Amino acid sequence: xxxxxxxxxxxARGLLKVYGAQRAVDSIDLDIRRGEIFGLLxxxxxxxxxxxxxxxxxxxxxxxxxxxxxxxxxxxxxxxxRRVGYxxxxxxxxxxxxxxxxxxxxxxxxxxxxRQIDGRIMEAMERVKLADxxxxxxxTYSRGxxxxxxxxxxxxxxxxxxxxxxxxxxxxxxATFELLEMIRGLKREGVAVLLSSHLLDRVQSVCxxxxxxxxxxxxxxxxxxxxxxxxxxxxxxxLVEASQIDVAAVVRSVDGVxxxxxxxxxxxxxxxxxxxxxxxxxRIVTGGGSLVRLxxxxxxxxxxxxxxFQEEVRHAA
Amino acid sequence: MPPSAAVxxxxxxxxLGPVFMKELxxxxxxxxxxxxxxxxxxxxxxxxxxxxxxxxTVVGADAYLFLRIFTIxxxxxxxxxxxxxxxxxxxxxxxxxxxxxxSEFNRRTLSRVLSQPIYRDALLLGKFLGxxxxxxxxxVALWLIVFGAGLLLLGLPPRGVEVARALGFLVVAIAYGGxxxxxxxxxxxxxxxxxxxxxxxxxxxxxxxILWPMIADAITLGFVPNEIRSVDQLLSLxxxxxxxxxxxPGTLFTEAVIGLLNPETRTLGPMLPSQxxxxxxxxxxxxxxSLLMIWPQVTGLIASMIVLFAAAYVIFQRQEVRA
Numbered sequence: 001x002x003x004x005x006x007x008x009x010x011x012a013r014g015l016l017k018v019y020g021a022q023r024a025v026d027s028i029d030l031d032i033r034r035g036e037i038f039g040l041l042x043x044x045x046x047x048x049x050x051x052x053x054x055x056x057x058x059x060x061x062x063x064x065x066x067x068x069x070x071x072x073x074x075x076x077x078x079x080x081x082r083r084v085g086y087x088x089x090x091x092x093x094x095x096x097x098x099x100x101x102x103x104x105x106x107x108x109x110x111x112x113x114x115r116q117i118d119g120r121i122m123e124a125m126e127r128v129k130l131a132d133x134x135x136x137x138x139x140t141y142s143r144g145x146x147x148x149x150x151x152x153x154x155x156x157x158x159x160x161x162x163x164x165x166x167x168x169x170x171x172x173x174x175a176t177f178e179l180l181e182m183i184r185g186l187k188r189e190g191v192a193v194l195l196s197s198h199l200l201d202r203v204q205s206v207c208x209x210x211x212x213x214x215x216x217x218x219x220x221x222x223x224x225x226x227x228x229x230x231x232x233x234x235x236x237x238x239l240v241e242a243s244q245i246d247v248a249a250v251v252r253s254v255d256g257v258x259x260x261x262x263x264x265x266x267x268x269x270x271x272x273x274x275x276x277x278x279x280x281x282x283r284i285v286t287g288g289g290s291l292v293r294l295x296x297x298x299x300x301x302x303x304x305x306x307x308x309f310q311e312e313v314r315h316a317a
Numbered sequence: 318m319p320p321s322a323a324v325x326x327x328x329x330x331x332x333l334g335p336v337f338m339k340e341l342x343x344x345x346x347x348x349x350x351x352x353x354x355x356x357x358x359x360x361x362x363x364x365x366x367x368x369x370x371x372x373x374t375v376v377g378a379d380a381y382l383f384l385r386i387f388t389i390x391x392x393x394x395x396x397x398x399x400x401x402x403x404x405x406x407x408x409x410x411x412x413x414x415x416x417x418x419x420s421e422f423n424r425r426t427l428s429r430v431l432s433q434p435i436y437r438d439a440l441l442l443g444k445f446l447g448x449x450x451x452x453x454x455x456x457v458a459l460w461l462i463v464f465g466a467g468l469l470l471l472g473l474p475p476r477g478v479e480v481a482r483a484l485g486f487l488v489v490a491i492a493y494g495g496x497x498x499x500x501x502x503x504x505x506x507x508x509x510x511x512x513x514x515x516x517x518x519x520x521x522x523x524x525x526x527i528l529w530p531m532i533a534d535a536i537t538l539g540f541v542p543n544e545i546r547s548v549d550q551l552l553s554l555x556x557x558x559x560x561x562x563x564x565x566p567g568t569l570f571t572e573a574v575i576g577l578l579n580p581e582t583r584t585l586g587p588m589l590p591s592q593x594x595x596x597x598x599x600x601x602x603x604x605x606x607s608l609l610m611i612w613p614q615v616t617g618l619i620a621s622m623i624v625l626f627a628a629a630y631v632i633f634q635r636q637e638v639r640a
């Protein structure tokens with residue numbers, strides 16, 4: 001049964017979706033907290049979009065329960081959809097209408113009072129930096145502008161939860177950067193954001209927590225660092241570039257250091273169970289070496305992802 | 318059943334108004350609608366113009382002269398106005414409905430619209446009503462043009478009962494359009510490709526117009542015994558033929574219109590001696606009896622419209638929203 005935890009905006013227990021004999025989503029448990037950005041990651045066909053559609057009541061649930069803001073999307077889809085903004089994968093708008101007309105239609109469906117509609121549209125369009133093209137037909141919009149218009153719809157809706165399906169796919173780096181900024185903006189306003197993606201480095205930069213989907217199950221869930229510890233092994237990896245000293249010999253005696261290796265470039269890689277940068281730097285400098293670089297190697301989600309699926313294949317073989 | 322069988326909360330008509338208004342304004346401002354209206358007016362104007370020409374030369378007293386504008390087959394083109402409508406209304410309805418749902422899929426607007434607080438019921442019904450009202454607007458405009466032309470060129474005001482009959486004709490025409498609108502919307506739900514859906518709807522239309530009368534005849538012929546011994550046998554054959562013909566909405570429309578606009582019509586089936594007893598040949602029927610006579614046809618049209626819409630509704634409810 002879902003916890004009655006007030007901090008969770010979405011909570012799923014044993015959520016199941018069966019298509020014929022195939023389990024598209026296989027008994028997943030998921031909690032999304034108020035005000036966080038949560039990433040659903042995984043290869044295509046892993047069940048991310050199906051999970052999202054079940055949360056919105058747009059597709060039937062085969063088993064288990066899901067609650068969105070305390071409402072059951074199967075029984076009370078209107079209540080859920082009134083409070084949740086959704087940006088589908090490759091969102092479409094009515095091309096023959098202007099952005100303002102498109103948003104007006106949504107506003108009417110949301111039963112926003114007529115007098116407020118224009119104000120809220122302009123406010124939202126300014127937020128996504130499209131105010132100057134609000135009266136242009138959507139047919140003239142680029143893909144990035146359409147995605148931003150989708151965000152504007154969510155802003156106009158004053159949604160408490162925003163669900164974004166592959167929001168950055170097909171965007172150029174600049175448009176991606178702008179869109180991620182807008183997603184951070186949603187978070188700053190207290191909106192919980194659930195986004196699905198396979199663009200890992202982009203997701204890593206905005207997500208507080210992620211869930212790694214694989215064949216309809218959640219394989220891993222947690223912060224990026226937690227995931228890295230689980231998959232890549234525990235520890236803080238460091239990169240040290242220093243000369244005139246045998247780094248390995250000096251550093252090994254530092255408290256917490258577990259492993260020191262030399263990579264092909266001649267740099268040293270250190271794995272420790274805590275942040276040991278200060279101690280390492282002190283040892284090298286007092287030992288008479290010249291420290292050129294000391295970098296905290298952030299675990300990359302890409303690495304986690306790749307490693308995880310490699311392991312999967314190995315186990316399967 | 319999984320928990321999805323649970324009762325859902327909230328009115329299925331939430332959001333019906335905005336969907337209806339959007340569909341209506343889309344239709345009325347679209348170029349397609351302009352083309353269809355022009356088509357209908359041109360198609361209607363020729364028979365009307367020539368029947369007016371002919372009617373102006375009529376000297377004899379005809380109590381229902383005004384209604385003849387609709388039904389008379391002019392010498393030059395031999396196509397009465399109602400026949401032209403029988404042909405054109407389906408085309409117009411199909412033009413309005415064939416891409417109503419699948420174009421939302423293809424433009425990827427469906428999942429975005431359905432993620433607003435609205436049930437699929439309201440979306441489908443709003444689209445249907447939007448199309449139906451558009452169709453009604455076009456037909457009313459056409460009807461008024463015919464009426465106005467009649468007033469101007471015949472120089473004779475229609476009597477009240479004629480207006481009532483002509484209004485009844487308008488209602489039947491709209492119901493007939495509704496049937497074909499429901500057909501084309503059903504195809505637009507079933508097929509993701511707008512071209513396939515248009516093709517199927519037009520195919521069905523041609524089937525009912527060209528092939529079905531022949532097939533109905535062929536089936537009836539198959540039931541003809543070696544020799545017909547009694548009137549009853551002949552009658553039952555005729556009734557079979559009629560029943561088969563009436564499966565085509567075009568037949569229902571034609572019969573209802575004949576009953577309304579030709580007040581002399583006493584029966585829509587074979588004429589029996591019992592029905593002739595006491596009747597003055599060629600005397601018009603009062604309006605209420607004409608209405609009673611065509612009632613099965615009108616209900617048939619409305620019922621098939623509802624059945625087709627319900628089928629589209631059931632299929633739409635079961636569809637996945639993802640493209």
